[in-house]
């Protein structure tokens with residue numbers, strides 16, 4: 319529904335009023351488009367920041383394996399940054415495993431390092447042990463299984 323000009327406006331004022339209305343309508347579209355554009359840029363920047371956070375954590379895991387595993391990214395940051403997989407190794411029997419972070423029944427705001435005590439090796443669990451997992455690195459995809 320278009321807004322009607324208030325009564326008692328002279329011809330010139332009515333014209334100016336109509337012009338302002340048209341301008342306001344155009345601005346709603348421009349503001350909306352600009353908002354969507356900035357939101358898209360912001361999401362891209364956050365994805366990039368999450369990617370860098372995961373890379374940083376991976377580099378620390380690789381260069382200083384004995385260093386503390388925290389701080390680490392949130393599960394949601396790893397997923398957003400393009401690292402849906404976590405490579406782990408049992409600290410007792412050294413069995414390697416890749417965990418799909420999206421499939422874990424954990425809140426998205428769980429830190430990756432908090433998973434160490436929760437990702438128990440099934441082999442050791444059958445033997446009645448609950449060794450913590452050694453967190454190796456975040457990965458883009460599942461580790462390929464060597465057929466040999």
Ligand SMILES: [Zn+2]
Nearest residue numbers: 408411439442
């Ligand atoms: Zn084990």
